Amino acid sequence: MTQTVAVLGTGKIGEALLSGMIRAGWRPADLLVTARRPERAEELRTRYGVEPVTNAEAAKRADTLILTVKPQDMGKLLDELAPHVPAERLVISGAAGIPTAYFEDRLAPNTPVVRVMTNTPALVDEAMSVISAGTHATAEHLLHTEEIFGGVGKTLRVPESQQDAATALSGSGPAYFYYLVEAMTDAGILLGLPRAQAHDLIVQAAIGAAVMLRDSGEHPVKLREAVTSPAGTTINAIRELENHGVRAALIAALEAARDRSRELASGNG
Ligand SMILES: NC(=O)C1=CN([C@@H]2O[C@H](COP(=O)(O)OP(=O)(O)OC[C@H]3O[C@@H](n4cnc5c(N)ncnc54)[C@H](OP(=O)(O)O)[C@@H]3O)[C@@H](O)[C@H]2O)C=CC1
Ligand SMILES: O=C(O)[C@@H]1CCC=N1
The missing domain is CATH 3.40.50.720 (NAD(P)-binding Rossmann-like Domain)
Known part of the structure; x- marks a missing residue:
């Protein structure tokens, strides 16, 4: 039918x-x-x-x-x-x-x-x-x-019971990645790249990383370690991310999104 x-x-x-x-x-x-x-x-x-x-x-x-x-x-x-x-x-x-x-x-x-x-x-x-x-x-x-x-x-x-958490992760998730791309494109400007080029470099890095995350079967830590050379460039960036509490900020951000989803339960917002 x-x-x-x-x-x-x-x-x-x-x-x-x-x-x-x-x-x-x-x-x-x-x-x-x-x-x-x-x-x-x-x-x-x-x-x-x-x-x-x-x-x-x-x-x-x-x-x-x-x-x-x-x-x-x-x-x-x-x-x-x-x-x-x-x-x-x-x-x-x-x-x-x-x-x-x-x-x-x-x-x-x-x-x-x-x-x-x-x-x-x-x-x-x-x-x-x-x-x-x-x-x-x-x-x-x-x-x-x-x-x-x-x-x-x-x-x-x-x-x-897991829907509010799922909303914080995958429902809102694309916005977090767009935000990161926006911020990293600004970093490219600071480093002297033209905006369009900075955008393309970051977007392709994001696509490459996303495909590897999906298809390699490897844990994200392993994938990150493969990029992070001893006394190299990446570890300097990672140290700054840790110094600025980016991991804690992401955990707090997703918790806030989960809490807002719970608040919307009444339909009155
Ligand atoms: N945007 C996102 O990324 C995601 C959104 N959601 C959920 O999806 C839902 C929609 O979000 P989104 O698409 O972003 O919002 P939109 O505002 O784009 O879409 C809602 C639409 O519903 C219309 N509408 C409101 N009341 C009525 C009614 N009584 N009869 C007919 N049409 C009506 C609105 O009309 P009008 O254009 O006149 O305002 C609007 O076009 C939300 O509940 C959100 O929580 C879920 C996952 C992701
Ligand atoms: O921001 C919102 O409320 C909607 C639900 C998940 C993504 N967008």
Whole structure:
């Protein structure tokens, strides 16, 4: 049977997922989208050939609803949806922080809910999507969720108690790497390189390091040791990173992101 999937609140993450689903072979005819602004709805229709509908219509027509509004907008969206979502609909939340119980409390009894934390590399089919089942979600619902998010990258099932940590690591993770690239490009400027060249050198170093981390099977410490020659250049840089507490700063930063995810649990932000 053909499944219809609706993306509700198609912003950055919703569009990344939608475009990936189409690249993965989903037919635009089987996809519905909702947007808050009519011009955004038309943009999605033109760009992807999908049908924009109201939230209520999506709830009635789609077999699976993927909710990708901001956590602060989720309560309002659920108020709008609740009267229209039959209990057999699979509801997937892509929002940070909000637990599956929040949806279960506001939708028809026994509604299957799955929580997913993905990330923006979905745009290049390199997402990390971390998946947890709510109380009424079955193995089949989890497989269906993996089928959708597997089209845009890797998936991993975790207990819901680990979702806030996963959000701090992989959900927000790309931003930390962009921040590091930005900072190291500035360092290149300080060292006298043109900005474009500094950017290219750091981005290629990042890509090379990422591929080795993924494909070599080696521990990051081993990979770093292979770069760090006795009395060489790298150890001087590492000493400065340690002197400036970069490791401690990263641990504190991810803890702060985890704590913020917990705070978003109420949907009020
Ligand atoms: N950005 C990221 O890297 C990640 C985000 N997330 C999660 O994904 C969710 C979306 O984030 P992001 O894509 O960045 O945010 P966006 O603001 O880009 O997308 C949310 C979209 O929902 C629309 N919207 C809000 N309320 C409604 C409504 N009632 N009906 C229809 N559309 C509505 C907004 O409309 P309008 O354009 O008018 O504001 C907006 O386009 C969040 O819950 C976030 O926690 C998860 C992982 C990574
Ligand atoms: O910053 C945020 O709240 C969202 C969730 C994870 C990444 N971006």
